[in-house]
Amino acid sequence: MSKHLLFRHLDTPNLNQIATYKKQGGFAGFKKAVTTLQPAEVIDLVKASGLRGRGGAGFPTGMKWSFLPNNLWPHYVVANADESEPGTFKDRELLESNPFQFLEGLAIASYAVQAHDAYVYLRGEFWQQAEFLDNCIAEMKKSGFLGNKLFGTEYSLNIHTHLGAGAYICGEETALLESIEGKLGQPRLRPPFPAVEGLYSRPTVINNVETLANLPFILENGSSKFREYGTEKSPGVKIFSLSGNVNKPGNYELPLGTTFRELIFTHGGGVPEGRKIKAIMPAGASSSLILANDQALDTPMDYESVPSLGAQLGSASVIIVDDSVSMDWLVNKTVHFFKHESCGKCTPCREGTFWMAHLTEKVLKPNHTKEDVQLLNIVARQIQNKCLCALGEFSIMAVMSAIEKFPEDFAVSNGR
Amino acid sequence: MNQIADKYSREIVEILAKYPADRKQSAVMPLLHLVQRDFGFISNHSIKDISEILDMSSTEVASVVGFYTLYQDHPEGKYRFQICTDLPCALREADQFLKDLCKALDIQPGGTTKDGLVTVEQVMCLAACDKAPMFQVQGREGISYYENQTVVSAMEVINNLKEKEKTA
Numbered sequence: 022m023s024k025h026l027l028f029r030h031l032d033t034p035n036l037n038q039i040a041t042y043k044k045q046g047g048f049a050g051f052k053k054a055v056t057t058l059q060p061a062e063v064i065d066l067v068k069a070s071g072l073r074g075r076g077g078a079g080f081p082t083g084m085k086w087s088f089l090p091n092n093l094w095p096h097y098v099v100a101n102a103d104e105s106e107p108g109t110f111k112d113r114e115l116l117e118s119n120p121f122q123f124l125e126g127l128a129i130a131s132y133a134v135q136a137h138d139a140y141v142y143l144r145g146e147f148w149q150q151a152e153f154l155d156n157c158i159a160e161m162k163k164s165g166f167l168g169n170k171l172f173g174t175e176y177s178l179n180i181h182t183h184l185g186a187g188a189y190i191c192g193e194e195t196a197l198l199e200s201i202e203g204k205l206g207q208p209r210l211r212p213p214f215p216a217v218e219g220l221y222s223r224p225t226v227i228n229n230v231e232t233l234a235n236l237p238f239i240l241e242n243g244s245s246k247f248r249e250y251g252t253e254k255s256p257g258v259k260i261f262s263l264s265g266n267v268n269k270p271g272n273y274e275l276p277l278g279t280t281f282r283e284l285i286f287t288h289g290g291g292v293p294e295g296r297k298i299k300a301i302m303p304a305g306a307s308s309s310l311i312l313a314n315d316q317a318l319d320t321p322m323d324y325e326s327v328p329s330l331g332a333q334l335g336s337a338s339v340i341i342v343d344d345s346v347s348m349d350w351l352v353n354k355t356v357h358f359f360k361h362e363s364c365g366k367c368t369p370c371r372e373g374t375f376w377m378a379h380l381t382e383k384v385l386k387p388n389h390t391k392e393d394v395q396l397l398n399i400v401a402r403q404i405q406n407k408c409l410c411a412l413g414e415f416s417i418m419a420v421m422s423a424i425e426k427f428p429e430d431f432a433v434s435n436g437r
Numbered sequence: 438m439n440q441i442a443d444k445y446s447r448e449i450v451e452i453l454a455k456y457p458a459d460r461k462q463s464a465v466m467p468l469l470h471l472v473q474r475d476f477g478f479i480s481n482h483s484i485k486d487i488s489e490i491l492d493m494s495s496t497e498v499a500s501v502v503g504f505y506t507l508y509q510d511h512p513e514g515k516y517r518f519q520i521c522t523d524l525p526c527a528l529r530e531a532d533q534f535l536k537d538l539c540k541a542l543d544i545q546p547g548g549t550t551k552d553g554l555v556t557v558e559q560v561m562c563l564a565a566c567d568k569a570p571m572f573q574v575q576g577r578e579g580i581s582y583y584e585n586q587t588v589v590s591a592m593e594v595i596n597n598l599k600e601k602e603k604t605a
Contacts, residue, residue, distance in 0.1 A: 107523040107562040145470070145507040146563055146573055148580040181455040186466055186505030189561065203462035203491070205504040221460055262566065264525040270567035306524055306562075338566075340525050354524040361561055364504075 026250065026258050027234050028274045030118035037153075039160045042121040048166050050240030051128045056172050063133040067236065070244035071256040076101055076192075076229030077304065077335040079255075079324040088216035089134050089224040097225040098131045098139040099201070100233055103185055103192040105144055107358060108305035108338030111260040111272050112230035116143075116150045119234065120157045124180065126233030128166065129240055131178050134226055138179055142197050145186035154182050189362035193410045194227040196364065207366040208410035229336075231260055251277035255323035259337050263289045266296065266343035278326075282318040285341060296343040300427070303327055304335025306355045307415035309422035310348070331422065348423040348430035353381035359416035370413030373404035377420060384431060394431045398424050441486035445471055449490060461491045465501055469508050474579055478509045506560070507575065514549040514556030516576040516598055518591070522559050525566035534570035535559060537588045542595075554602065555595055 023032045023045075030036040033045055042048075054063050068083030089096055100123070104112040115123050131139045143151045158180050161167045169177040188206045190196045195209035198220050219225020235257060239247050248256045255277040261284055264270045268290030275284065281301060285291065292298055301317065302308035309332040311317050320326050327334040342351065360374035380397040383389050401417035408414055424431055442449065448471060449464070456463035465487065472483045479502050481495075488495045502508045509517075520538070522531045535546060539557055542550050549556040565571045568584035572591070583594060 104564045105562055108525050108566055109562075110564040110566050113564050144564070145505065146580055146582075149582075152579075183455070183463075184466065184470060186470065187507035187560075188505050200466070201463055202460065203465040203493075203501070205500060221457060264566035265528040270529075272567070302524075340528070340566075342528065346528070351524065354527055358523055358561055 025274050026238050027115065027122070027231065027260060028119065028272070029122065031274075036119050037117065037121070037157075039121060039157070039164060043164070046241070047121055047237075048125055050237035051125045051132070051166065052172055054129050054132050054240050055174055055176050060133050060135055063129065063240070066244055067133070067239060070235075070239045070247045071254070072232065072235055072239065072247070073255065073257075073324060074229055075231035075235075075259065075336065077106075077307075077333075079334065082228065082232055085216065085228075086130065086134050086226055088214070089226065090217060093217075093224055095138070095223055096134045096136040097220045097223055098127060098134060098136045099194075099197065099220060099225060099227045100127050100139065100141040100230055101192060101194065101197060101227055102141055102143040102147065102150075102230045103189075103197060104147075104230070105189040105192050105362075106305035106307060106336055106338055107355070108264050108302065108340045109262050109336050110264075111262045111336070111338075113147065113150065114272050115230055115234055115260075116147065116154060120154055121161070122237055123230050123234045124154075124157060124161060125166075126236035127180060127228075128178055129236040130226060130228055130233055131180075132176060134224075135176075136226075137177050138181065140201060140220070141180065141182045142191070142201060143182060143184055144191070145184050148184065151182045151184050158182070188364070189358075190364040190410075190412055193412060196410070197227065198225065205364070207364045208412075210409065252321070252323050252325075254325050259322070259334075261322065262336075262338040263341070264338070265302075265341040266292055266298075266346070267341045268293055275322075277323040278321040280319050280321055281313075281339070284322065284339060285318070289341070292341065292343050296345060298341055299344040299346060300342040300348070300351075302332075302340040302342065302419070303337065304333050305338035305340065306358055307335060307411075307418055308332055308340070309418045310342075310351075310426055312426050332418075348427040349381070349384050352420045352423050353378075353385055355419040356381045356416065359412065363412060363416075367407075367409035367413065369404045369407040370409070370416065373400055373413065374416050376400050377404075377416065381420075389433065391433055394424065439486045439489055441468070441472065441483060442490050444475075462493055462497075465491055465493065465498060466505070469498075469502060473508055474577060476512075477515060477576070478512045480510075507580075515554050515602070516556070516574050518555055518557045518572050518574055518595075519560040519563070520557065520572040521561065521563045521565065521569065523562040523566075525562075526569035526571065529569035531570045534586065534588065538591050541588050541592060552599075554598060 023029045035041045072082045073079045191206040196206040200206040215225045251257045298313040301311040356377045360378040401420045452467045488498045571584040
């Protein structure tokens with residue numbers, strides 16, 4: 022059996038060719054679902070596996086599916102391949118190197134909620150990946166894994182790709198739906214939630230690429246086999262995107278609950294030039310900063326443990342920041358990102374990110390005052406809990422935690 | 438006469454088939470991608486053509502063009518070199534790379550080379566954080582990524598494009 026659950030291309034060359042994928046037992050999970058299980062049984066199986074969404078929120082996948090009402094049709098499934106969080110580059114590797122496992126997972130999710138059309142929303146920059154995925158979809162059709170009356174049953178399914186065009190906000194699920202509908206990618210007011218009123222106002226499931234790629238294994242091997250990986254509350258493996266000041270940045274598939282230390286030192290080769298780690302951002306630019314002491318380094322990376330450090334696991338995009346980096350520079354970077362990507366719909370985020378960017382610029386200058394830093398913190402607090410979606414909330418995480426945990430980097434004496 | 442409808446009749450049928458028949462507006466982004474790739478930018482004329490094909494107002498189409506960064510409303514260099522300088526890339530010297538490449542091309546960030554071939558832009562995260570410095574090139578062939586770059590390797594990419602333009 023393959024050493025990896027998701028990154029099986031590391032064990033099997035050419036896994037992105039349908040012949041190789043089939044030879045490795047590919048599509049058995051989808052076939053098993055369609056030919057031997059009722060849709061509700063598939064949902065129950067995924068619930069029992071404990072699989073949680075890998076896009077960032079960590080919501081239980083099977084439970085998400087069970088929210089779709091059965092009196093409103095058609096249902097849709099949308100795969101979120103808008104991967105745009107600074108520090109996240111895991112879905113891209115899956116799409117390029119193990120696309121059929123992801124597509125099979127999407128097909129399984131579609132059967133579970135009886136959707137006959139599924140969409141893959143890819144960020145616009147994934148132009149080549151979208152072309153490649155279109156070819157993969159065509160090959161699945163040719164081989165009888167997509168199309169009408171699959172495996173001799175009444176079930177039919179088609180998968181379509183939809184390219185975004187450069188907007189981080191479209192990773193937010195309701196903005197993503199707006200974008201497929203041909204509108205500006207701006208989040209919707211909730212409720213109603215997408216499970217009830219999603220794409221084209223129909224019940225819709227939106228799952229991350231990595232989440233979906235877990236499903237073939239669960240269908241084939243059962244939920245208890247899946248639970249042999251990871252922890253009790255965070256079962257399974259996770260792809261950790263490791264970046265920043267580290268010797269071997271890259272994607273690493275590891276069981277949930279692996280410690281930061283193991284990821285950074287055993288797999289990532291430690292920090293260049295023997296420098297010390299100053300901070301860790303476990304959820305990309307959206308992350309609060311973790312002070313990199315021994316206790317933090319020995320903390321297991323799972324959905325329950327990371328919050329004890331004042332942060333979230335999120336999409337597990339672990340950015341390593343060494344002691345050569347000053348935090349006033351770092352938050353200027355993250356704030357500019359969020360300012361640029363704010364969709365402009367709600368005032369706290371639109372105005373707040375603008376003013377934070379203005380202030381982080383000011384704080385970087387040698388003649389800044391204590392009041393500038395205080396004001397930055399006040400603006401961040403005024404954004405907190407007032408935004409329409411998570412983007413605005415994310416924009417303040419690095420700012421507030423940096424000022425709190427690394428005050429010396431914002432001191433007036435820290436002029437450059 | 439609708440230039441886009443004539444030129445892309447086959448593609449338009451294929452694109453519309455992806456979405457429910459009464460949801461033509463969903464095709465606006467794919468159609469804009471066709472135009473962006475073909476002309477290097479999206480003109481008011483193209484906006485009008487697309488709005489006619491999809492039964493949308495020109496304003497609605499124009500607002501989509503304005504919202505998404507990969508659609509441009511004015512022509513720049515034939516190839517747009519878009520360098521990510523977000524945090525993870527910046528921790529791997531992407532800011533310096535941007536500066537050095539611009540210097541080698543004798544332009545400012547956002548500027549275009551005198552021959553009109555290359556525009557260098559600073560962009561947000563491109564999901565290639567482990568392989569910085571990196572950039573994508575947006576041009577006639579769509580979008581392609583170049584990772585683990587140096588100024589020397591980037592200039593090589595540019596020189597190859599120059600050669601290609603000469604022979605074309």
